[in-house]
Amino acid sequence: MDPKISFFAFLFTLLLGVATSSxxxxxxxxxxRGSIGRNLLxxxxxxxxxxxxxxxxxxxxxxxxxxxxxxxxxxxxxxxxxxxxxxxxxxxxxxxxxxxxxxxxxxxxxxxxxxxxxxxxxxxxxxxAAAPDPTDDASTGHVTRSFFPPLILVSGFLLGFLFS
Structure with a gap:
């Protein structure tokens, strides 16, 4: 695997993950906001x-x-x-x-x-990124997870292997 491509795939994955996590x-x-622009009616x-x-x-x-x-x-x-x-x-x-x-x-x-x-x-x-949701009730045991950042990470590694 070409180290240059691996580096760019890693960098792409890292930047995409940071951009989507906040x-x-x-x-x-x-x-x-008062009445601004075209919101008059x-x-x-x-x-x-x-x-x-x-x-x-x-x-x-x-x-x-x-x-x-x-x-x-x-x-x-x-x-x-x-x-x-x-x-x-x-x-x-x-x-x-x-x-x-x-x-x-x-x-x-x-x-x-x-x-x-x-x-x-x-x-x-x-x-x-982890701003608490004020509507969540801790007693319900409900856990909310975002699968988007891990998906980006896996996609970045796959891109790295494809272009190596």
Whole structure:
């Protein structure tokens, strides 16, 4: 087997695995969406997440004014928001605006604090791959696994053997 091809197959597999193993809260999800663009007559779906009764202690215990230190506020915001990244990023619902409304009410934060301060690049905030699902009940014994990363790994090795 040619070491150069094996290296590229390994690198391809590694990069593909990393790219598929994380979730992002997009830049658009970090902002409360009013009526922007062509959404004038389109009603948004109600958010399925109950942000009204969510536990905001994660944020309010770490992110305190009047300075609102970015080093404390942004990690706390990510810890709270990442489990809901898919819902927050869905532009067809009102989850982002609902979440930010309740964060503001529960923590008395200035409007736009997290959207303006918590940035990790053009794509938004990177959420850890193993963000806990708040709807999972540990007592049920249900285990959720993703078979996509192992599938990519096996595919990469097969490509390496095919081109050797």
């Amino acid at each position: 979730t992002l809260i997009s830049d658009g999800g970090l902002q409360s 389109q009603a948004k779906k109600s958010c399925t997440v109950d942000f009204e009764h969510a536990n905001y202690t994660i944020i309010t215990s770490k992110c305190k004014g009047p300075d609102y230190p970015v080093g404390m506020c942004c990690p706390a915001f990510k810890e709270f928001a990442c489990p809901y990244a898919d819902e927050i990023d869905d532009g067809t619902n009102d989850c982002a605006s609902t979440m930010f409304t309740y964060i503001g009410l529960k923590g008395n934060y200035p409007e736009g604090l997290f959207a303006s301060e918590c940035r990790e690049g053009k794509e938004g905030l990177a959420c850890p």
